[in-house]
Amino acid sequence: MAEQDAAAQAEGLLEQIADTALDDDYYVVRAGDYAQSREFNTPLTALVLAVFALLVMMAAVQTRNDRPATERARSTLISDVAARKELQTEREATAERLREEVDELSASANRFDPSYQNLRIEAGDLAAEGPGITVVVSPSLQRNVDGGITDDDLQILVNGLWYAGAEAVAINGERIGSLTGIHFANGAINVNFRDIAPPYTVVAIGQSDTLMQRFEDNPAGRYWASRQKDAAVQFGVTPSSDLDVPAAPKKRMTIRHAKAIKGEE
Amino acid sequence: MIPVIGLAIGIVAGLLLEPTVPRDLQPYLPIAIVAALDAVIGALRALGERRFNDRVFVVSFISNVLIASFMVYLGDQLGVGSQLSTGVVVVLGIRIFANAAAIRRRIFHA
Numbered sequence: 001m002a003e004q005d006a007a008a009q010a011e012g013l014l015e016q017i018a019d020t021a022l023d024d025d026y027y028v029v030r031a032g033d034y035a036q037s038r039e040f041n042t043p044l045t046a047l048v049l050a051v052f053a054l055l056v057m058m059a060a061v062q063t064r065n066d067r068p069a070t071e072r073a074r075s076t077l078i079s080d081v082a083a084r085k086e087l088q089t090e091r092e093a094t095a096e097r098l099r100e101e102v103d104e105l106s107a108s109a110n111r112f113d114p115s116y117q118n119l120r121i122e123a124g125d126l127a128a129e130g131p132g133i134t135v136v137v138s139p140s141l142q143r144n145v146d147g148g149i150t151d152d153d154l155q156i157l158v159n160g161l162w163y164a165g166a167e168a169v170a171i172n173g174e175r176i177g178s179l180t181g182i183h184f185a186n187g188a189i190n191v192n193f194r195d196i197a198p199p200y201t202v203v204a205i206g207q208s209d210t211l212m213q214r215f216e217d218n219p220a221g222r223y224w225a226s227r228q229k230d231a232a233v234q235f236g237v238t239p240s241s242d243l244d245v246p247a248a249p250k251k252r253m254t255i256r257h258a259k260a261i262k263g264e265e
Numbered sequence: 266m267i268p269v270i271g272l273a274i275g276i277v278a279g280l281l282l283e284p285t286v287p288r289d290l291q292p293y294l295p296i297a298i299v300a301a302l303d304a305v306i307g308a309l310r311a312l313g314e315r316r317f318n319d320r321v322f323v324v325s326f327i328s329n330v331l332i333a334s335f336m337v338y339l340g341d342q343l344g345v346g347s348q349l350s351t352g353v354v355v356v357l358g359i360r361i362f363a364n365a366a367a368i369r370r371r372i373f374h375a
Contacts, residue, residue, distance in 0.1 A: 021363030025321040026311040044319045046271025048326050052301045057279020
């Protein structure tokens with residue numbers, strides 16, 4: 001009920017506004033000086049109309065005058081954005097150009113400095129390819145106590161390969177670099193701190209026939225021959241003309257404490 | 266004739282002098298104009314109905330402008346400036362339309 005009343009009242013209010021749109025004063029017949037005043041053509045009316053026109057013109061003029069200011073601010077912003085974008089493109093182009101230059105320079109530096117390249121290969125910093133041998137070793141199948149492959153076995157194998165003239169060695173894809181260790185931890189052999197599992201594939205790059213011959217003749221070869229005979233570990237060597245080894249992980253190439261001695265570079 | 270001259274004088278003065286509204290009063294100018302428009306349309310209707318009275322016109326004009334501006338000012342002070350100006354515009358708009366409709370009926374009989 002109350003809501004209906006309220007609605008009716010609200011409607012009534014709007015209706016009332018519409019109904020009494022003309023000021024009641026116009027309907028009042030006044031006594032006195034203004035009793036008969038129905039005059040439109042008076043200075044008073046003119047004054048009020050002048051004030052009205054002035055108000056409207058003020059607002060219009062002000063709005064029109066303000067527009068250029070906002071317009072100017074906007075166009076300034078737009079040109080600002082455009083300028084910055086241009087600057088950005090320019091800088092990006094410069095960065096790209098400099099990057100290319102750096103690439104080019106480092107490439108040419110590498111190209112013109114074969115001894116540096118050789119040093120990097122020796123240190124294990126570059127992937128390398130060439131002829132060599134692949135040695136595959138795996139534990140004995142007879143479940144004998146000494147039939148497993150230990151870290152010592154692999155160390156002797158790798159040292160023997162170095163001794164036989166290998167220039168780059170990798171075990172199961174882990175390149176042996178200057179700081180690489182081969183040791184037994186957590187139940188597995190790890191190289192470059194990564195666990196590897198049998199069969200162990202050792203790739204050695206060097207002249208394949210002499211590499212094989214010199215390995216068999218040196219103590220490491222004899223050690224492995226005895227391991228084969230006594231513990232039945234599996235050992236196979238295949239020469240190949242095209243082998244490759246990856247670079248050692250960057251982590252294993254990072255020097256933290258050692259510095260070059262000045263004058264001996 | 267005199268009122269038309271007054272209107273013209275107001276327009277010309279506004280164009281030539283380019284008076285600026287003080288910054289503090291600027292928010293009230295639009296509402297004041299709507300209120301003044303209400304008074305002017307009302308006066309036109311009264312003129313058509315042959316009950317025009319210049320004194321009533323002047324008083325309604327000034328009071329409309331002042332009250333509308335004051336309401337907006339009050340609303341600003343109370344923090345409901347936009348709501349109150351909406352209300353003022355709605356009421357004045359209804360009145361303007363009602364008066365304009367009355368004028369239209371009188372002129373076109375429709």
